Amino acid sequence: MGVEGIGASVVRKEDKRFITGKGRYVDDIKLPGMTYAHFIRSPHAHAKVKGIDSSAALKIPGVVAVLTGKEIVDDKVGNLICGWAITSKDGSPMKMGAWPAMAPETVRFVGQAVAVVIAETKNLARDAAEAVVVNYEELPAVADVTSAIKAGAPQLHPEAPGNQVYDWVIGDEAATSAAFAKAANVVKLDLTNNRLAPNPMEPRSAIADYDTAEEHYTLYTTSQNPHVARLVLSAFYNIAPEHKLRVIAPDVGGGFGSKIYIYPEEMVALWASKKTGRPVKWTGDRTEAFLTDAHGRDHVTHAEMAFDASNKIVGLKVKTYANFGAYMSLFSSAVPTYLYATLLSGQYVIPAIHAEVIGVYTNTTPVDAYRGAGRPEASYLLERMMETAARQLKVDPAALRKANFITQFPYQTPVIMAYDVGDFNASLDAAMKAIDYAGFAGRKAQAKAAGKLRGIGVSCYIEACGIAPSKAVGSLGAGVGLWESAEVRVNPVGTIEILTGSHSHGQGHETTFCQLVAERLGVPISQVSIVHGDTDKVQFGMGTYGSRSAAVGLTAILKAMEKMEAKAKKIAAHALEASEADIVIENGEFKVTGTDKAIALPMVALAAYTAHNLPDGMEPGLKESAFYDPTNFTFPAGAYICELEVDPGTGKTSFVNFVAADDFGRLINPMIVEGQVHGGLAQGIGQALLEHAVYDSNAQPITASFMDYTMPRADDLPSFKLSHTTTLCPGNPLGIKGCGEAGAIGASAAVINAITDAIGKNNLEMPATPDRVWRTIHSA
Amino acid sequence: MYQTTYHRASSVDEAASLFGKGSEAKYLSGGQTLLPVMKQRLASPSDVIDLAKIKELIGVEAAGDTLTIKAATPHYDVATSAAAKQAIPALAYLASLIGDPAVRYRGTIGGSLANNDPAADYPAATLALGATIKTNKRTIGADDYFKGLFTTALEDGEIITAVSFPVPAKAGYAKFPHPASRFALTGVFVAKTKSGDVRVAVTGASQSGVMRVAALENALKANWSASAVDSVSIPSSGLLSDLHGSSDYRANLIKVMAGRAVTAAG
C-alpha cells in the first residue's frame, strides 16, 4: 500500500468543501425564473377529500398556480410503484392500492399531499396555502398492525381486504415442526421492532426545470440513486422518456435509505414545471421530513427457538407482522421478506427454519428500507433470542453462541443465503477480550455496592450486503438488476476521471475510490477525480444503499481500470519497444521490468490522444468502461459487546463500554470505515434507547419534531472501541464486504441484552426509555 | 414567518411605549421561544420589540443577601457569573443545564419567566428561592407570579426588568432531562432559607406548571437529608403523562430528584 493506496487512512478530499460551507446541495441551487412549491397536506390520518377551493389563493399576487390531486391524475401522471413483487403463500400476487402523487379522493396518512401551491417566493406559497380551503370528511383510522388486522378494522384500500398486502413464507415448515416436536427445550419471545424516522441532516429537496423548446426536463434532487430515479420517472410515471430527462443528485446530506425512493414531491415538481413553464423548487422542512420521508422497521414478531439436550439449536419459527404504512413504497415489499427472513440463520447452524411474514397497511407514513433494512430486525430477533435462551438454559450467553456458530464455509442456510466465508469465533473472541468479559462478574459486584445495576450484552450479527446477483434477485421478484457501472477516463495530460454509478451522500467515495487508482497506478489522489450523481455524465448506475458501493461499485471501477491499464501497457510497450508482458506500473510510470526504461503515465496518455505512434490497428484515446454484476451477496459479520449501568432510581442507562469487532473483509480507508461504524452504532443505539416514531390510536403522529422524537446526540453515546478480524470476501477481487450498515444492524440487541442482564428481567421493548426501564425493574 | 416589524428599544420606557403603539406587539428577548413559534407561523406579532440590547436589563449583581439577575441576561452569563456562583451556586448550575450552548448564549431569564413553560428550569429556582420578580410597574413575589401553564401574573405589555433572589443557607437543583427536548422531565429545586424555612419547587411534572410540594418541604424541615424524602409519598394525580414519562414515573422522579437535590445542596 502506498501512502494514499488501499488501506491508508487518507483524509477525506470532500471535507474541505463541506466544512467550509462550500458544498452544493439542491437547496443551494437557484435557477432564473424559479418558483417555489408548498404542499397542502392532510391533517387527517384517513379522510375523503370532498372539495378544494383555491379561488382566494389564486387572487393573491405572486401565486402562479394551485394544482390538485385530481389534476395530476387527469393528466395521467403514473401512480407510485413498488419495485419488488412478492408472492403470498397461496400463490397470489401482493395486493396493493393505488398511490397517486397527490390524493385525488382519499388521504390515508397525516402529511399526504392533496394539492400544491406554486408561487414567486416560498413565503408567498405558504401564505397562499393557508388560503386554500380543503373540505375533508374524516374516516376512522388505524395505526398499528395488531389493530389493523382485526375484524372490523378501518380498511385502507379496497384492493387489500383486511389491510393485508401479502402473507409470505420461507423455509421448510414440516421440517421445522418435526424439529420442535423432538426438542429438549423451546425458548419463546415476543418482540416489537420500533418504527424509526431516518432524519438525514439535509431534508429532501427537488428542483424541476422544463425546457419548452427542447421538451426536456432537468431534475435536481436529493437522491441516493439518480439513474434509478430517471428510470422509474420515465418508465412508470409518464414524465418523459429517458433521453428527455436529466436527473442530477449533487451533494446530498445523508440518506440512510430514505433518499432511495422517488417521492411524490419530485413528480409533482416535474409536472408542475411543465404546466407553469417555470422552474419549480420544493424543499421540505423538518416536519415534512418526519411526516413524509419513508420510515423504517415497525415489526411485531413472535419467535420460538428449539434446542436439543446438548443446547444445539434444532429449529426456528418466526411469525412477523410488518407495518407498511398507507402505501407500498419503492422497495418496501422486499425489506421484511428477502432482506429480513433470509438472514434468520444469523451466525448459527439452524437445521430447520420457517418464517411467515404478513405485510399490513395502516394509516401511517409509508415504511421502507432504512439503514440495515430488514437485517437489523433479523439480527435483533436472533440475538435477543440467544440471550433469552442462555438465561432459560442457564448457560453463558457467549458459550451458547460459540456452541452453535457456523464454522464450515461455504455454508448454505435453510433460508436462501449461502455464506461464503467468515470466522465468527474470531470476532467474538476479539470482542470478549477487548471488554474483559471474564472480569465482568467482579465489576458487576463493585457496581452493586455503589447502588448501580450493571449488565453486559452480546450481539453477534451477520448481514448480507451488495445485494446481488441480478439474475438471482430477478428470480425473487426484483424489478431491477443490481450491478454497477464505471468508466475510467485518462485525460491527455494524464489526470484521471472516474465516472461511477454509485452515489456519495456522506460515504466518502471521492476519497476511497481515488485510493484504488492510487494503489494501482501509483499516482497521487489529487490527480484523480470522481464524477457521480448526474445522468448526463454517467451512463447508468444503481446508486448507493445496502453497503454496496465498495463491494460492487468499486469493483466495477477496478474492472474498468484493468481494461484501461491493459491498453496503456500496449501503448507503453510500443513506445519503449518492449514486450507488453514485461511492462509493470509503478509510481505513475510504465516500466520495463528489470531495466531502467520507463515512460510516465502522462506520456502514455498523450500518445493515446495524439495517436501519432500507436500500435497498428489500435483506436486512439484512453477510456474504458465496465459493468460488474457480483456472483453473490457479501456477508459482513461481527460481534458487539456492551457494558452499561442502570440507575434503579430513574431507570436511566449509562454506558460503561462498547466494543465492536467487525469483519468487513478488506478495508480501503480504515478511518472512513471507523466513521461508518460510529454512525451505524449511533443509529443502532438510538433505536435501542431513544428513537421511536409514535402514532396515537387515531393515527395522529405524536413525534413529528425533535422536541418529541429523540435523535441520538453525541453525549448519548459511549466512546466506541473498534477492532477488525478479517476474512477476505472471495466473491470480489478486492475482498471487500461492506461496512455501511453493520453498526445499525448489530448494536441494538447488545444494548437491550445488557439492560435486561442488569435489571434481571427479560421483557423490555425498544426504545428502552428510562420510564420503561424503571417500570420493568419495578414490575412484578 | 409572517411579516412583522422589528424595533430595537434602547430603554425600558421606550420599549413599553413602542409596545403600546403596536396592534399586536410582542417583546423579544433571547428569541429562543418566540422565534421558533413565529417561524412555525403559530404567532404573528405585528411588531417585535427587542429588549435584549437594553443595557439596564443586562447583568448579575450580588448585594448583601440578595442576588439580582436582570431580565435580558443570557443563561450563559448566569452559569459563568462569579457573583452567582458565589451567592447561589445551585442557580448558576441550573443555568448551565438549560438547552445547549447556542440556547444558553441567547435565551434569557426574563424570557424564560415570562414564557413560563411548564418544563423550564428557572421557574423551579424562582419559586423555591422565593424570588421577587421586578417589572416596569411593580414587584411580584414568586408565590403570586406563576399561574399555570404558560400563564403568569404579568399584565399585557408589562416588562420583567429583573429577578431578585434571596441568598439561601443551602440550595440544590436536580434535573432529569426529557430525552428529546432536554427540558426538565422533572426538575426539583430545594432551598433552606437563612431563617430555617424549607421550600421545594418542582418543574416539568405537574399539569399546572411549576409547583411547591408541601409534603417534601415538611419532611425536609424536620430532617434536612436525602433519606428524609424516602417516607414521603407523592401522588401521581395531577401530574403530566406523556410518551417520555407517565405520571407515576414522574411522581417517582419527584422523590428521587428531591433526594439528589438535597445531596447536592449539602
Ligand SMILES: Cc1cc2nc3c(=O)[nH]c(=O)nc-3n(C[C@H](O)[C@H](O)[C@H](O)COP(=O)(O)OP(=O)(O)OC[C@H]3O[C@@H](n4cnc5c(N)ncnc54)[C@H](O)[C@@H]3O)c2cc1C
Ligand atoms: C433547543 C432549545 C432548548 C431549550 N432547552 C431549555 C431547557 O432545557 N430548559 C429551559 O428552561 N429552557 C429551555 N429552552 C428555553 C430557553 O432557555 C429560553 O429560556 C426561552 O426560550 C425563553 O427565553 P428567551 O429569552 O429566548 O425569550 P423569547 O423567546 O425572546 O421570549 C419568550 C416570551 O417571553 C416574552 N418576554 C421576553 N422577555 C420578556 C420580558 N423581559 N418581559 C416580559 N416578557 C418578556 C416574549 O414576548 C415572549 O412571549 C430551550 C430552548 C430551545 C430553543
